[in-house]
Structure formats: C-alpha cells, structure tokens
Amino acid sequence: MSSREPMALIRSIIRNRVNGLTVVGSAHGIDIDLLCGANAVSASQESYVGFEQDFGMAQNYRRGCESGEIEIQDNCCYTLVQQLRASIQGLPFMPIQSVRGTDFKKNHPSYKTIQSPYSGEDILVVPPLTPDVAIIHAQYADVHGNLRIEGPPVVDLLFAQASRTVLATVEKIVANEELKRLGGANIPYFYVSYIAEAPMGAHPTACYPFYAYDREHTELYMSAAKEGSTAFQKKYLKDFVYECESHEEYLHRIGGEDTRVRLSSWKESTDAWMELYKEST
C-alpha cells in the first residue's frame, strides 16, 4: 500500500508502453492505480486496491473495472498465499480452509471443491500460481543480487520464490560483507533475475529507514485521479511518468534533494515524523 512499492519500476513499465497486464498481489494502492491510469492492466487479481480511509477509493482502478476494461478477478490474501505455496512446493493444488459460502468461487472457476480422502469432508482447493514476473523494491542488494528487505516483507518472499522472473530495484547496492553486516539477505540471489539501484525508487510510498510516505505527493496524485482519466493523463502521467526519461528526471520533478530531506526527517523526532502526515489545510 503506502510502503516499499516498486514505483520506479512501474513508471518504467508504463514508459515502455507495456500493457495487457494481469496484476496479482495482496493489499495495494498507488502502484496498481498508476498502472490502471496508464491503461496497462487488463485483469486484476488483487485482494485490495485503495487508499484506506485517508484518500479512499483508487479512482483509476475503479474506473477501469467499471468500464469493463479491467477484468475483475479479486482474490483474498490467504488464497493468494496458498496458490503461491502450491507453486513453490511443486504441488498441483493446495487445500484451503475457507472461501466456500462466499462469492469468490463465482469469479474463480479454477477453485474446486473436493472431498478429503481422510475425513470425507468438503474442502476447497486452489491451483498453483506462478507469475511470469515479480517486481520488488528492497532497501539493499549486493552485487550478486542477494536482496535485503527491512521491515515487513508481506508477500514479497513468496512472490520471489514462485515467479519465473524477479525484477528488483533497491535503494543501495552494497558489497556482500556490508549486506551481512546489515543483517543479511532474505531473498537469495538465485531467485533474482535483474537488479538496479534506484534511490527513492519507492516514492511516493515509503522505504524506511531512508524515507517516509509522501502524503503530499499522494494528495496531488489523488486530486488528478479524481478528475477523470483524461485529466489524470494530463495532470499526472505526463509530468511524472511520460516526460521523465530517467529516474533522475523524476526525482528532480518531485523536488529533488529538498523532498528527500523532508521525507527523511521522520527519524529526527516523533513530532517531525507526525509533521509529515499533518493535513495541509
């Protein structure tokens, strides 16, 4: 949602005019909404796309779903976890102790009910999920591609293990010795296909300890998104994606060093941290 989303990668995907994507994940926000705003998504298997109570609905995502451009295949967190586990373990399916009775089976014909060979009771099974590509932003990598995620990894570890290709950006590439000193890798290099150093690569989401969530930029994003898809193209995508030929140009457009300093001020004190989330009114 507001933390460690691979935003630089997503902007690059959009600039390269990639489209027709099926996106899958657990709880997301601006990352998926930006892809939807750029018409890059044709199906969504996310469990949540939104801006929580702060900014509410993800407008580009909602519009895409409601126009029929994006096929709605909402999943739930545990179903996703079990599908990734099936893939990681080389299993043809994974049982799951829930879902039956809800409406999720309706948009997932691949979910089947079978009888337990032991108790005879009904149980739902879900197929393996092997994404073509996983995109991840981490704090650190070493030159070999070992990744170190600090803070909650959420589903990133499972995605890295299950996907055919793993693309990662990181705040900093360091030597392996330094990575070990920092606490070591949590995604081994052989899962990782490509890495690139992209400081502030999660902006406007947070990548602690480097920088906090940029609520101010997110507010600007939301006001453009609320105006409709054409306004969003003109007022956001053009300035912050299409016209930014490089990640450096993006960093310049969001305010350069001043923005970096503002967002890293969270560590100075609780008051400084809270200041970042005060509403501008």
Next chain:
Amino acid sequence: MGKNCTLGELLIDQLARTVEDDTLVFHGFGSPLVQIALHVAKRVYTPNLVLVAGATYGVNPDPPFIAPTTNDWVHDRNSECHLSIGELFDLSASGRLGRMFLSGLQIDRWGNTNVTQLGRKTLKLKLPGGGGACNLSCNAKNITLWTAAHRSEPVKGKRRYRIVSQCDYVTGFGHKNADGITRRQLGYLGNGPQCLVTDLGVFDFDQDGHLQLNALYPHTTVDDVLENTEFEPRMKKEVKTVSLPSLEVLSIIRKLDPLRIHEKELLPGDRSLTLEEPNNAAIC
C-alpha cells in the same frame, strides 16, 4: 461529572469491549477505529491480549502515534516480534485467531459483508476489495463487525443503505448466505459475528444468526436505526443506552491519535459530535 467524548471515541471504546483476554487478535488495514480499540483493550480491559497489527504483522507494537496508512513503520514501533503473512492466516485457518474485526460497504442481516462490488448482476461500483476478509470470516473464532456509516442520508431521494437486507456480493461470510447455507453446514471452525458496532448503536445476532439491536447511544433512537436500515432489525427486549468511555480510555485515545486519523472513518457530520453521559447508563 461532566464527562463527555466524541462519537469516534465512543465507537473505539465499544469495539475494545468486544475483545476477550488471553486471545490472539488481529486488526486489518484501513481501520483506525479498530486499530486504536485494540490498543485500548490491551492497556485497559484485556492485558494478555496478543495484538497482531494489520499490514506490518508486528506483535504487541506500541506506536507513538497513528499514521494515515496502516503499513507505516510507525505502527510497528516497539513490536515484540513479527509474524509473516502466511503465519497469521495459518493461525486463523487452524482456529487460533481469537477475534477478527470486519467491515463492509454493505453488511447484511445475517452478518455477511461486502467490500468487493455494488450491483448484483451488473457492476455499479467497484469497491477496493476485502484483503483477507473472505478467509478470516470463515475461521476466526469470533468476529466483531463494525461500520461508522450506518447513517445513510438520502441522495436525490434515494438511500444507499450500509446495513442491507442482502449483500450484492459476499466477501466475508456471516451466519448464512443467500442460498441458506450456514457455517455449520460448511464445517467452519469460527462462530461467525457476535456483534456489530455502528454509529447508531450496538447490535448482536440472535439464535438464528439474525441482526438484533442491543443498545443505543445517548444521541440515537430506535427510529434512527429503523430509518437507516434497509430491513427491520430484531430488537432485544430491553434496548439499553451505553455508557461513555472512562477518562482513562479517553486519555489513551487522545494521546495515541493526536492527528485524529480515526475520525476519517466517520461521516463528516459526525466528526464534531460531542456526547454527554446520560442518566442511568448501562455498560454494554
């Protein structure tokens, strides 16, 4: 004694009182009322609660303040240890999640919730999605439902009810679905929802699993509930009025949430509401 509080603070206290001690409890994301309620519960009512924070999966965190997004590191401050996402859901699947809190843009008479879409046959509005609600609704041992938007002002003469007769889409399973299938028939470990805390009152579910009004607030009436509910909820024999939170609870809430993030969940007109202790209040 002149004690007064806001509606948000009252809801937090009511949510906190639904938690049992010595259980593992999880709050999801985008639910600051519940998030704060669990901190209140842990500090006042149920000290042995195992509090697992939504989105960060930190255990027993002690955040310095509440931020506008749930997975901010500030909410992970001083956590004792962490679970992985798989581990939390595994605990629930095996019946070891004591209580979960669920909400929806629609909540129906049987406690089903909808966070997926409005419109039954044709999509009218795509909602953000339920996260893990589908899974947790089935096997969390106990469930508290809540919404801060029970009051539904008519728009162009038409109300979009929050508490509805039947959900357009069942994201989270209640006591039974529209086909009449019950959780017992499905063999689920969880007991389903026991209570619903709204901006108008506190409800429970009767023996049939049907919503029933249990208590009101100092500023709400049975008529408010009837007017803002799509169907007629059943009524407890005696509908009480809840008591306001204690000064201790109020002080914890105010210290933990100086940015008043929890008020974002309330309807705009409810944010400035101040409630006063009525006479003969009963603890609910």
